[in-house]
Amino acid sequence: MTVFIIMVKKLCKCNKVICGCIPAVRCNVNFSRLLAYDYRTLKNSTAIGFIDELYENFVYELLLSEYKSSDEFKFIIKGPYVKNNKINPITGFKYNNNCIYYVDQGETLAEFDALAISFDKIIFYEITRANAKKAPNLLRLDVERKTTLLKLIFDRKIISKIIAPPSSIINDYFPDVIQIDLPQFDFSIGKFHKRQSSLPSETNFIELDEFVYRRFSYFKTIELLYNNFTKKLDIILYYKKIKQEYAGVIKRLFIGRCNNKIHFVKIDHIKNTITFMSIYKIKHTYMLEDEDNETVKMLKTTRRTYKDIKYLDRIFIVLNSEEIKQLKQKLKRSV
Numbered sequence: 001m002t003v004f005i006i007m008v009k010k011l012c013k014c015n016k017v018i019c020g021c022i023p024a025v026r027c028n029v030n031f032s033r034l035l036a037y038d039y040r041t042l043k044n045s046t047a048i049g050f051i052d053e054l055y056e057n058f059v060y061e062l063l064l065s066e067y068k069s070s071d072e073f074k075f076i077i078k079g080p081y082v083k084n085n086k087i088n089p090i091t092g093f094k095y096n097n098n099c100i101y102y103v104d105q106g107e108t109l110a111e112f113d114a115l116a117i118s119f120d121k122i123i124f125y126e127i128t129r130a131n132a133k134k135a136p137n138l139l140r141l142d143v144e145r146k147t148t149l150l151k152l153i154f155d156r157k158i159i160s161k162i163i164a165p166p167s168s169i170i171n172d173y174f175p176d177v178i179q180i181d182l183p184q185f186d187f188s189i190g191k192f193h194k195r196q197s198s199l200p201s202e203t204n205f206i207e208l209d210e211f212v213y214r215r216f217s218y219f220k221t222i223e224l225l226y227n228n229f230t231k232k233l234d235i236i237l238y239y240k241k242i243k244q245e246y247a248g249v250i251k252r253l254f255i256g257r258c259n260n261k262i263h264f265v266k267i268d269h270i271k272n273t274i275t276f277m278s279i280y281k282i283k284h285t286y287m288l289e290d291e292d293n294e295t296v297k298m299l300k301t302t303r304r305t306y307k308d309i310k311y312l313d314r315i316f317i318v319l320n321s322e323e324i325k326q327l328k329q330k331l332k333r334s335v
Helices: 039-044 047-067 135-153 218-232 235-245 307-315 321-334
Strands: 002-007 024-029 074-076 091-096 099-104 107-112 114-117 121-127 157-164 252-258 261-268 273-282 285-289 295-300
Touching (some): 047 114, 218 235, 235 321, 273 321
Parallel strands (some): 121 157
Antiparallel strands (some): 002 024, 074 114, 114 121, 252 261, 285 295
């Protein structure tokens, strides 16, 4: 067992690592335990990916040590500590590769690095070492989507916390980032293995099958929105509804099919814009066009993509060209 000093950005006056408040905290971390979370991912990852995974596991260990004495929160365990990892609901939270996911119809809606729950609050953590230029925008979208999703599941206050190293570009865009650096480990002592670790018998640690929540079905929701939309063909009405209730979770409003093209409205919640789009398939290539019928992207794949389009395909109405034209005009007048 090795003892490390972890530097944490000082943000406020309280005395909890989970708030990122104290300037330094001494924490016992066993390096081999960090490799027990998802040994396949670690073993097969690139050098950068290896450090990213190791960093997330390391921060998670810090959170475990902090929450074990919490008087308010229950902390959701994952990784090598999980005893019942065969939870596999059609809709709901599940474990997969030692991570926490929310799924619907077998498709992942969100992955949560860490979750803490009290009777009136939910805290979720985004743990990242990202330094790419797109990272802040992608993180902002992730936080928005997960916040909305949790609001649809729980009648509680949703709090997001971002944890990143001091050198990350994320710190320039999010003022309240908890800054934690990864210590220098002797990587030669680590061995890849799969094992189950045990936690102290703390009542603050629970597994996914031990808490109750409301099930939100993404696919049933977009089907309902689609059916209501096709009765009125009012883009603006449903755009406002999606923006108010499903920001970040639902990104496309599907309209219908015309001339072998599936038409939809693409919603950008960050830029506050909506764009009329269409998609069609030629062999294994998906062609995306904007409202001026200009190809904006080609996606080549041997697998299915646009899972929600495939799901809705059986209920699509067939619109005529005049209806499509009217919808485009409505859209252009609204922006």
